[in-house]
Amino acid sequence: MRKQIAAANWKMNLSVSEAATLFDQLLVTEHNLSAHQEAIFAVPAIYIPLATQKLTGKNNYYVAAQNCYPKSNGAYTGEISAPMFASVGVKHIVIGHSERREYFGESDGFLAEKTDAVLAAGSIPIFCCGEPLDIREAGTQNSFVETQLKNSLFHLSAEEITKVVIAYEPIWAIGTGKTASSFQAQEIHAYIRSVFADKYGQAIADQISILYGGSVKASNAKEIFSQPDVDGGLVGGASLIATEFSAIINALK
Numbered sequence: 001m002r003k004q005i006a007a008a009n010w011k012m013n014l015s016v017s018e019a020a021t022l023f024d025q026l027l028v029t030e031h032n033l034s035a036h037q038e039a040i041f042a043v044p045a046i047y048i049p050l051a052t053q054k055l056t057g058k059n060n061y062y063v064a065a066q067n068c069y070p071k072s073n074g075a076y077t078g079e080i081s082a083p084m085f086a087s088v089g090v091k092h093i094v095i096g097h098s099e100r101r102e103y104f105g106e107s108d109g110f111l112a113e114k115t116d117a118v119l120a121a122g123s124i125p126i127f128c129c130g131e132p133l134d135i136r137e138a139g140t141q142n143s144f145v146e147t148q149l150k151n152s153l154f155h156l157s158a159e160e161i162t163k164v165v166i167a168y169e170p171i172w173a174i175g176t177g178k179t180a181s182s183f184q185a186q187e188i189h190a191y192i193r194s195v196f197a198d199k200y201g202q203a204i205a206d207q208i209s210i211l212y213g214g215s216v217k218a219s220n221a222k223e224i225f226s227q228p229d230v231d232g233g234l235v236g237g238a239s240l241i242a243t244e245f246s247a248i249i250n251a252l253k
């Protein structure tokens, strides 16, 4: 079975003591993750040591980074590279979140470079895509997302693409409380899988985990995750509440 993933995206939230408390509250619950299930925590980089310590000895729980710079090292003040994250045991890096695309002007080409850097470091990119509201209203979301994927990922080999996790996050659903219906999620997830199937073949496409993101919460996770092409979620707001994120982990297939 494909990996089923509940990924928390804390964004730029919480003090260090609040972060510690959130882990303690969350880990009170025994989630009994199966071999194909993972809980991933994309915390602010400065909290990676704390997160690593809290998750020590827990199988299938991982600490992730929210971003990286595509160069390995050098005079890039304030940036952190993929090999640096790998050196502290971070295996997953979120790439191309819509907030980075919007507020930091990250282009498809730049995200292709970042993806290459993450793979070269032996790590796993969690590559985000998704359309804004006007595109959804125009009904052209499939071709919009397809272009994002083609521009940033289609240079990868078949072996490389199986290492990438996709997060489909419609921008109109992020932090808005407005979720795509499970029907809308399944429809575009199946389309995304078909885009990879056309390029790499069905067997490769079937190995790629595609997460849904955008106002996932305890009350809708099970229904969304139950869709055949939805392999879990990337969760912002609800990942900051222990009981909510616990229930979301438990909603994995």
Ligand code: PGA
Pocket (backbone or CB within 6 Å): 009, 169, 173, 174, 175, 176, 177, 213, 214, 215, 216, 234, 235, 236, 237, 238
């Ligand atoms: P949200 O954020 O769950 O708060 O909508 C999701 C995300 O941006 O990854």
